[in-house]
Amino acid sequence: MDFELSEEQVAIRDTIRELVQDRVAPRAAEIDEKAEYPKDIERLFAENGILSIPFPEEYGGISGSSVTICMGIEEIAKACATSSLILAVQALGSYPILVAGTEEQKKRLCPPLASGEKVAAYALSETGSGSDAAAMKTRAKRYGNEYVLNGTKQFITGGSVAGTLVVFAQTDPEANHKGISAFVLERETSPWQAPKLEHKLGIRGSPTAQLVFDDVKVPAANRLGEEGAGFKIALAVLDRSRPGIGAQALGIAEGAFDYALNYARDRKQFGQPISSFQGIQFMFADMATQIEAARHLVYLAATKVDAKAADLTKIAAMAKLFASDMAMKVTTDCVQILGGYGYISDYPVERMMRDAKITQIYEGTNQIQRVVIARSLLK
Amino acid sequence: MRELAQGVALPLAAEVDRDHRFPEEAVSAAAEAGLLGILIPREYGGMGLDALAFALCIDELARACASTSVIVDVHTSVGSEPILLFGTEDQKRKWLPRLASGELLGAFALTEPAAGSDAASLQTSARRNGDGYVLNGTKVFITNIGHAGLYIVFARTGPGKRAAGVSAFLVPAESPGVKVGQVFKKMGLNGSPTGELVLEDVVVPMANRLGREGEGFTVAMRALDSGRIGISGQALGIGQAAVDEATALMRRRAEEQLASPHPADSLREWADLPTWWGGQGEEFWLADIATHLESARMLAYHAAWLCSRGRPFTLAASMAKLHCTDTTMQVVLDALQIAGEEGAVSGSPFERHVRDAKALQIYEGSNQVQRVVIGRQLFR
Numbered sequence: 001m002d003f004e005l006s007e008e009q010v011a012i013r014d015t016i017r018e019l020v021q022d023r024v025a026p027r028a029a030e031i032d033e034k035a036e037y038p039k040d041i042e043r044l045f046a047e048n049g050i051l052s053i054p055f056p057e058e059y060g061g062i063s064g065s066s067v068t069i070c071m072g073i074e075e076i077a078k079a080c081a082t083s084s085l086i087l088a089v090q091a092l093g094s095y096p097i098l099v100a101g102t103e104e105q106k107k108r109l110c111p112p113l114a115s116g117e118k119v120a121a122y123a124l125s126e127t128g129s130g131s132d133a134a135a136m137k138t139r140a141k142r143y144g145n146e147y148v149l150n151g152t153k154q155f156i157t158g159g160s161v162a163g164t165l166v167v168f169a170q171t172d173p174e175a176n177h178k179g180i181s182a183f184v185l186e187r188e189t190s191p192w193q194a195p196k197l198e199h200k201l202g203i204r205g206s207p208t209a210q211l212v213f214d215d216v217k218v219p220a221a222n223r224l225g226e227e228g229a230g231f232k233i234a235l236a237v238l239d240r241s242r243p244g245i246g247a248q249a250l251g252i253a254e255g256a257f258d259y260a261l262n263y264a265r266d267r268k269q270f271g272q273p274i275s276s277f278q279g280i281q282f283m284f285a286d287m288a289t290q291i292e293a294a295r296h297l298v299y300l301a302a303t304k305v306d307a308k309a310a311d312l313t314k315i316a317a318m319a320k321l322f323a324s325d326m327a328m329k330v331t332t333d334c335v336q337i338l339g340g341y342g343y344i345s346d347y348p349v350e351r352m353m354r355d356a357k358i359t360q361i362y363e364g365t366n367q368i369q370r371v372v373i374a375r376s377l378l379k
Numbered sequence: 380m381r382e383l384a385q386g387v388a389l390p391l392a393a394e395v396d397r398d399h400r401f402p403e404e405a406v407s408a409a410a411e412a413g414l415l416g417i418l419i420p421r422e423y424g425g426m427g428l429d430a431l432a433f434a435l436c437i438d439e440l441a442r443a444c445a446s447t448s449v450i451v452d453v454h455t456s457v458g459s460e461p462i463l464l465f466g467t468e469d470q471k472r473k474w475l476p477r478l479a480s481g482e483l484l485g486a487f488a489l490t491e492p493a494a495g496s497d498a499a500s501l502q503t504s505a506r507r508n509g510d511g512y513v514l515n516g517t518k519v520f521i522t523n524i525g526h527a528g529l530y531i532v533f534a535r536t537g538p539g540k541r542a543a544g545v546s547a548f549l550v551p552a553e554s555p556g557v558k559v560g561q562v563f564k565k566m567g568l569n570g571s572p573t574g575e576l577v578l579e580d581v582v583v584p585m586a587n588r589l590g591r592e593g594e595g596f597t598v599a600m601r602a603l604d605s606g607r608i609g610i611s612g613q614a615l616g617i618g619q620a621a622v623d624e625a626t627a628l629m630r631r632r633a634e635e636q637l638a639s640p641h642p643a644d645s646l647r648e649w650a651d652l653p654t655w656w657g658g659q660g661e662e663f664w665l666a667d668i669a670t671h672l673e674s675a676r677m678l679a680y681h682a683a684w685l686c687s688r689g690r691p692f693t694l695a696a697s698m699a700k701l702h703c704t705d706t707t708m709q710v711v712l713d714a715l716q717i718a719g720e721e722g723a724v725s726g727s728p729f730e731r732h733v734r735d736a737k738a739l740q741i742y743e744g745s746n747q748v749q750r751v752v753i754g755r756q757l758f759r
Contacts, residue, residue, distance in 0.1 A: 003684050261757065281754030282747075288757055289678075289698040296677030297670075318670040370666035371659075377626070377669055378662075 003296075012053070016075045019048055028080035031205035032351050037161055038205050041083045046116025054091040055098070059106050060114035064098070066240065066305035070247035070298060077251025078258070081355035082205035084251060086119065087159045088244045092363075093120025093372035095237040096166040096182055100225040109164065109184055109222075117161030117316075118187075123153040123211055124234055130155075131368050133168075133234060134177035134344055138213065140169035142196055144236040145220050147171075147183065149190075149213040157362070159209035160194035163187045167213070168230045180230035184222040192216055202354035239316050242363055243301035246319035248329035250294050250360040256352040258285055274337075283337065287330045294323040321369040324359035331356040383408055389443035389467040395570030396446065396731050401526055402570045405447045409440075410481025414693045417455055419463060423475035427505060429687035434612035434679055441616025442623075445735035446570025448616060448687040452609040453479070453522040457602045457743070458485020461531055461547065465590040465598050474529060474549065483528030487606075488518040488550075488576050489599050495520075498533075499541040499596060504579065505534035505548065512536070512588070514548065514581040517560065520742070524574035525559045528552050531602075532578065533595050545595035556581035567734030604693050605686055606743045607700035611679035614703035614739050618672050621707075621714035621732045622665070628718055629661055661717060669709045675703040694756045701749040704739040711736045 005013070005323055023044055031038045045051050053072050055061020063069070069091050077084035090113065092220045097109050114120045129136040138151025149169055159165065165185045172179030185192060194209040261284060264275040274280050301319035304312045331353035335342035342349050388405040395402045409415055417433050419425025433455060441448035459478045462470055477483045494501040503516025514534050521530070529551055536546040560575025590598050624688060682695035711732040715722045722729030740746045 003681055016650050158753050171450050265758065275758050278751070278754075281758065282750045285701070285750035285753035288753055289702050292681075292695070292698050293674035293702050297674045300673075300677055312561055315673070316671050317666075321666070322674050367663070370663040373666035373669060374662040377665055 013071050016072050020079045024083050025079035031082050035204040037207050042086050049118040051090050052114040055110050055114040059110035066302040070243050070302045073244050073247040074251040075086045077248045078255035081252050082203050084248050090120055092122045092241045095240050100234050114334050120164045121158040121162035122155045125155045125169045127154045138169040140171050147218045149216040151213050153211040156209050156211050159211045160207045171227045171287045178228050181227045182224040182230040182233045183218045189217050203358050206316050223327045239313050240305050242316040242320040245363045246298040246323035249323040250298055252352050252356050253291050253327040253330040256349045258371040260337045261376045290326045294326045302312040317369040317372040321366050327356040380436045384439045386445035388447045392444035399569045402447045415481040416479025419475050419479040425479040429610050430683040434608050434683045437609050437612035438616040441613040442620045445617050446568050448613050449571045454485040456606040456609045457487035461598050461602045484526050486523040486527035486530045488521050488530045488532045490520045492519050503534040505536045511584045515577045516578050521576045524572050538594050542596035546592050547589040547595040547598040548583050550553040554581050568738050604696050607696040608683050610743050611703040614707040617736050618707035618710040621711045625714040625717050633732040671706045675706045678702050697749040697752040701746050707736050
């Protein structure tokens, strides 16, 4: 067992940390308030190679390691959860190609993503198909060398701004989840519509779109895997992306924790800093312990992804579950430590608390994580 | 270790708990297998393994029998390791081989009736007398009492205030004036004797002072840092045992249920649920506790990893001890809840785990003290 980062990973982390401090942190409150997609941050990440982290060198990237992806997401999320999703969704939308694509597909589809020219998104959920992904209604019918897609996807992170979109659709509705196939849509050739963006509790700058497919044509060469392999691909991708959500939750919690820790040192009541009260110290001791436990679980899961370990599904679900539940608790307690100031938007911790909530919900609700974990224990 | 734990310690676990007796057979078997010298280097007759191996061994033992695990844990960490870390070459040559072989069982005598969490206020005195010291005082809650061959005793040597006046001594059990006081009847860990160590004019030669005069508190705190890794391992073992037993029990109940079909079964089949399974309430519990144990395990391994690399690990060890023991307490309570009445009857492993696990939140620094340690490091 090794708890050490490589020199390369440390260098990447330090670069991201500096960039986030200088350029992302000052924008975070505004991004949240205006609920606008931070295109400037996307470009910043593209120019500095951050969007190329999810890809191995042979496909134009700089890493492809889940540990490095998680490190990046964590660092960004410390300051701005919305911005961390730009990297997280770049990874999520690319995993299907990297996991199930042919060599030709990877060589063709990955480089524009790795260069940051395009961002990716992942479209699985529908209004009537959330936790129960197999109930999806979107249809893909084959006509010669292409498929025609019809249907509506719901809650698609970055779906309105993506240039490359992985869509799951039924090619054989009779076969339930065994009839689902995966497709890569490129905006120029297979345009989709995003008529509606949701108003949300948190991650407000990250566009959550309803996507409509109205006779959208996709070349058969853009189908990932065999027909009917889509559900398996979707699950394999979620196994790999869940540590990233764990890392996001971890970063949000750390951001709130660091802020509250400094606040507690400065804030004086009864003639002394509130950090001198044992009741407050114990809150910090518990939070720090929970954060540390989540950190090790997240990076254990990322290591398992990189090693393609047999118990990857279970550990990835554990990391996502534990880190997101932890982040909800820690950010709530950080608001508590700041008291009335914690509750107002002049201070960042209320935003972090709102941002934390989604990590318990997306990429498989925490109830689904528990099902996944229990099933793998009882197999 | 797993073989020994499952083969020797496990079959004794219920009996040593019921009869409050020392698990002699298990401790002897551990000695024969060389497992009483896990951390002691080979040149002193031990196995020369690191903190991570130590944590794994205690984990395995605790999974079988918590009493046996605490005996071996205290012997190995706080009862022997200080000699390795602070002893002179002569002291190491004299004592470590005898501790590694199990000829002597180690023990650690810091706590006093009025000095628990506030260990620096201890009152046991060590008066200089010729070429040695004379020790007087009473130590309390001493694990391995009566069975230990060597006690590491902390006593006040100088007028130095609080921590600065404390020194450590190696006190063989057979020294005149060393007496076993009251041996306590406890809630759990009944196979592990806990009691008072009474020191009446005990003469300790200069050669048996461990570390410099006034260095005793440093010795104690360093010993407890790695001791906490052992306690974390112990918590993981007890927690895992409770999970395994609860899972087996759910499986058995489900099989019994299958043998006598229930109207709900048709619904179950329709919903494509695993037919032997009790329900999502239990399924979610299992998922939560397995997740929490895994996070606790990673904290413990991280602390052990830092320790074995010679890096600072005080904070990590305190976090590990806090999280592992709090998690295990919750796990054993929940497991008993799932087992229901059959888990609550005496002799059931479920109720034993609850009684055993509680001690872990208290000893080697209560979890409140761990929070103080962590809090201080954060606000340093």
